[in-house]
Amino acid sequence: MNMVHGLFLLAILILASTKLVMGQPSLTCQTKCGNVSIEFPFGISTGCYYAGHDSFSLTCNETTNELFSGNLQVINISLSGELRFLKSTSYSCYNSEGLTEGTSYNTRLSNFTLSSKNRFTAVGCNTYAFMTTTYGDRNYSTGCLSICDSIPKENGLCSGEGCCHTSVPKSSKRFIISSRRFDREASVKDFNPCFYAFLVEEGMFSFFPSQDLQNLRNVTEFPVVLDWSIGGQTCQQVGNTSICGQNSECTDSTTRTGYNCKCKAGYNGNPYLENGCQDIDECSTSSPIHRHNCSGSSTCENTVGHFLCNCPSGYNLNATDNSCMLKGRPEYYGWTQIFLGTTVGFLAILLVFSCVQQKIKNRKNTELRKHFFEQNGGGMLRQRLSGAGPSNVDVKIFTEEGMKEATNGYEESRILGQGGQGTVYKGILPDSSVVAIKKARLGDSSQVEQFINEVLVLSQINHRNVVKLLGCCLETEVPLLVYEFINSGTLYDRLHGSISDSSLTWEHRLRIAVEIAGTLAYLHSSASIPIIHRDVKTANILLDENLTAKVADFGASRLIPMDKEQLTTMVQGTLGYLDPEYYNTGLLNEKSDVYSFGVVLMELLTGQKALCFEKLQQSKHLVNYFASAMKEKRLHEVIDGQVLNESNQREIQEASRIAVECTRLMGEERPRMKEVAVQLEALRVTESKQLWSDQYNEPEGNEHLVGVEMLSARGDTSTTGYDSIKNVTRLHIEAGR
Known part of the structure; x- marks a missing residue:
C-alpha cells in the first residue's frame, strides 16, 4: 500500500513540475544576465521558460555575467523571433615555408536556424573561403574569392579586393566554415600573413584594408543572427492552443516552421505572457513610433488600443491632418449655392440610408444576441x-x-x-x-x-x-x-497568500472546518439531488467579514442520480487535493470530496500549502508529510505554532486523526462527510464547554464532557454525551440554510 501511495505521489510531482514549466513564468524569474535582458519564452531556471524545446533554456555565467544557449554566447534576444550570439572567425596563417596555423569550426544550432540577415565574409589577399550548411537531410555550399597583390586603398568596400562576402541560405541548423590561400607567394605575406572567414550580421562589419589585413585576428568574435519560433505548426494548426497572450495575435514564421506572437496594434509588451500586451497611452508616451498625431489645437484622448483627437467647441476636426478648423470657414464648408443644394440632397439620401442601416443593424444585433445566447448554452x-x-x-x-x-x-x-x-x-x-x-x-x-x-x-x-x-x-x-460578494478574500489568502492573518486562531479554524464539512455533508446527503463538488480546496473557500466560510466555484461539480453511488468521468481537480483513487480509476463518488476536505483540514492545522516545492523531496506533498508526522508521533513539529497551546492539544490531536482518515488511499477506508462533520462539531462543542469550564472553574461541568473521550475510538456511540452531540450536529447539517 505504501509503495502504491509513493508511486502516486511521484506521478503527481512529475505532473506538477510539467505544469509549472509549461505555464506562465514566476515573478521570481531572473530577467537579466549582465547587459542582456531575458524575457519569456526564454528563461534560466525551471518554470521560467517555455518547455516546448530545450533551446529556450539559457545559462548565466555569474562570474563573467555572460549568457549562453548551449555553447553559444547570447548577446541579444528579440521577441520578434531573432536571437544574436557571438561567433569566432576561421583563419589560416602562412609564412614563406607554408601553413603555420589555422582553424575552422563546425557549429550546430540546436533548434535555432540561420537568418538570411547574415553575410558570409572572407578577408585576405588571394584567398578563397567556403561554408557548408545543412538543411534537413541535404547539404548546401557557398563561398567567395578575394584577390589582390597590394593593400587596397578604399575603406569600407568589400567587393572582392582584399574582402568578399555573399549571402547565406536561411533555415540551416548547422554550418562548417574554413578559409584557404591559393597563392603562397611571399609578395603579400608581409602585409597579409593570415586569411579569415566568418559569419557576421549584415551591416556589423566594415572593411579597413590597412588594419584588417594584418590585425583582424585580434577581433575574435562577430555577431550572428539566428531565427526562432514556437513549435512546428502554423497558427491555423495550433488554433486557440497557442501560447500567445491577451491582446496579441499569432503569426506564422516566415523564416522557418512554427509561429511567433506579436502584440496587436495599439498594444505593447511581451505577447508570450498572459497579460503581457498592455494598452499604449499614445497621448503621453515619448516614443515617436507610438505617439499620437493630433496637431494644432486638437487634444489627444487615449482609448483602449487607439486614441482620439478632440477639438474645442466651435471647431471641427480636419481628418487630413487631425487639426482643428473653425466652423463656418469658406474653405471648410464651401459656401456656394451648388454646394448647398448638393449637400441637402446628399443629406436626405444619407438620412434614408441611415434609417435603413439602423434597422438592419438592430436586426443583426438581435440575431447576434440570440446566437450568443444559444452558443453559451x-x-x-x-x-x-x-x-x-x-x-x-x-x-x-x-x-x-x-x-x-x-x-x-x-x-x-x-x-x-x-x-x-x-x-x-x-x-x-x-x-x-x-x-x-x-x-x-x-x-x-x-x-x-x-x-x-x-x-x-x-x-x-x-x-x-x-x-x-x-x-x-x-x-x-x-x-x-x-x-x-464575499469581501474578505479566500481561505488560501488567509493561510498562505497576500492577506495572511496571524489572528486566525484555532477556534476560527475549527469553526471554518465545521462549516465546510457541514456544507459538503449537506451537498452529499441533503440536497434534492446529491452533488459532488470535485474541486474542494482553500482557494475555493471564501470568507465574509465574520470569517464565515462560503464554498464557491461549482464549475467542475457533478449531480449524482439517486440510483447511482458513483460516476465515471474525465479526471478533473487540483494537484495536491486530487483523490488518488479517482485519479487512477476515473470513478467519482462522495469520498473524492472527503479526500480533498482532509487536505484542507491539514492546511488549517499546519498553515502549510497542499503542495510545497521549496521543501525536501520527501515532504513536498502535505498529506504524506502530515501522515508521517502523525505516525512517528511528532505532530507538534508540523502544527502551526499560532494555534497550538496546552488547552487545545486534545482537540488538535483528534482533528489531525480525522484529517489522516479522510486522506486514506482507498475511498472505502475514509469516513462519510456526514460522519466527519459530526465529529468536528463534537470537537467544537467540547472546546466550547472546556473554555466555559476553565473560565468559571466549575468541576461538576466536566462530567458532561466524558462522552467526548469516545471520539478516539470510532464506532462506539454508546455514551450518552456523544449521542446528544451527534444528534445536534446532524440537525445542523440537514437543515441547510
Whole structure:
C-alpha cells in the first residue's frame, strides 16, 4: 500500500513540475544576465521558460555575467523571433615555408536556424573561403574569392579586393566554415600573413584594408543572427492552443516552421505572457513610433488600443491632418449655392440610408444576441431548469449593458481573481449593491457544459455556507455569472497568500472546518439531488467579514442520480487535493470530496500549502508529510505554532486523526462527510464547554464532557454525551440554510 501511495505521489510531482514549466513564468524569474535582458519564452531556471524545446533554456555565467544557449554566447534576444550570439572567425596563417596555423569550426544550432540577415565574409589577399550548411537531410555550399597583390586603398568596400562576402541560405541548423590561400607567394605575406572567414550580421562589419589585413585576428568574435519560433505548426494548426497572450495575435514564421506572437496594434509588451500586451497611452508616451498625431489645437484622448483627437467647441476636426478648423470657414464648408443644394440632397439620401442601416443593424444585433445566447448554452440551461423543479426558476437574467456598467467596462482594477474556469470581477449594480461577476473562459462545448453545470448546481443549493448565485448573462460573447460578494478574500489568502492573518486562531479554524464539512455533508446527503463538488480546496473557500466560510466555484461539480453511488468521468481537480483513487480509476463518488476536505483540514492545522516545492523531496506533498508526522508521533513539529497551546492539544490531536482518515488511499477506508462533520462539531462543542469550564472553574461541568473521550475510538456511540452531540450536529447539517 505504501509503495502504491509513493508511486502516486511521484506521478503527481512529475505532473506538477510539467505544469509549472509549461505555464506562465514566476515573478521570481531572473530577467537579466549582465547587459542582456531575458524575457519569456526564454528563461534560466525551471518554470521560467517555455518547455516546448530545450533551446529556450539559457545559462548565466555569474562570474563573467555572460549568457549562453548551449555553447553559444547570447548577446541579444528579440521577441520578434531573432536571437544574436557571438561567433569566432576561421583563419589560416602562412609564412614563406607554408601553413603555420589555422582553424575552422563546425557549429550546430540546436533548434535555432540561420537568418538570411547574415553575410558570409572572407578577408585576405588571394584567398578563397567556403561554408557548408545543412538543411534537413541535404547539404548546401557557398563561398567567395578575394584577390589582390597590394593593400587596397578604399575603406569600407568589400567587393572582392582584399574582402568578399555573399549571402547565406536561411533555415540551416548547422554550418562548417574554413578559409584557404591559393597563392603562397611571399609578395603579400608581409602585409597579409593570415586569411579569415566568418559569419557576421549584415551591416556589423566594415572593411579597413590597412588594419584588417594584418590585425583582424585580434577581433575574435562577430555577431550572428539566428531565427526562432514556437513549435512546428502554423497558427491555423495550433488554433486557440497557442501560447500567445491577451491582446496579441499569432503569426506564422516566415523564416522557418512554427509561429511567433506579436502584440496587436495599439498594444505593447511581451505577447508570450498572459497579460503581457498592455494598452499604449499614445497621448503621453515619448516614443515617436507610438505617439499620437493630433496637431494644432486638437487634444489627444487615449482609448483602449487607439486614441482620439478632440477639438474645442466651435471647431471641427480636419481628418487630413487631425487639426482643428473653425466652423463656418469658406474653405471648410464651401459656401456656394451648388454646394448647398448638393449637400441637402446628399443629406436626405444619407438620412434614408441611415434609417435603413439602423434597422438592419438592430436586426443583426438581435440575431447576434440570440446566437450568443444559444452558443453559451441558453437552450441547454432552459431545458435543464424546466425539469429541475419550481425552486430553480428564480435566476435573474442580466443584460450586456448592465454588466459593462457594473464592472466599468471590465476594468483590470476590478479583477478579484482568475482561475481555470474564468475571471471574477467586482461589480456594482444600479441599486449600489456589490456583487461578484464571473466571466467564464470558454473555448469548446465541454466548457460551455461546465458553465451551465455551475448554474444548475448552484440553483439546487440553498445553504448559508454556499456562495449565493444571483443570476447570469448569456447574451454576451462570453457568458457571465453574478454571485453575492464575499469581501474578505479566500481561505488560501488567509493561510498562505497576500492577506495572511496571524489572528486566525484555532477556534476560527475549527469553526471554518465545521462549516465546510457541514456544507459538503449537506451537498452529499441533503440536497434534492446529491452533488459532488470535485474541486474542494482553500482557494475555493471564501470568507465574509465574520470569517464565515462560503464554498464557491461549482464549475467542475457533478449531480449524482439517486440510483447511482458513483460516476465515471474525465479526471478533473487540483494537484495536491486530487483523490488518488479517482485519479487512477476515473470513478467519482462522495469520498473524492472527503479526500480533498482532509487536505484542507491539514492546511488549517499546519498553515502549510497542499503542495510545497521549496521543501525536501520527501515532504513536498502535505498529506504524506502530515501522515508521517502523525505516525512517528511528532505532530507538534508540523502544527502551526499560532494555534497550538496546552488547552487545545486534545482537540488538535483528534482533528489531525480525522484529517489522516479522510486522506486514506482507498475511498472505502475514509469516513462519510456526514460522519466527519459530526465529529468536528463534537470537537467544537467540547472546546466550547472546556473554555466555559476553565473560565468559571466549575468541576461538576466536566462530567458532561466524558462522552467526548469516545471520539478516539470510532464506532462506539454508546455514551450518552456523544449521542446528544451527534444528534445536534446532524440537525445542523440537514437543515441547510
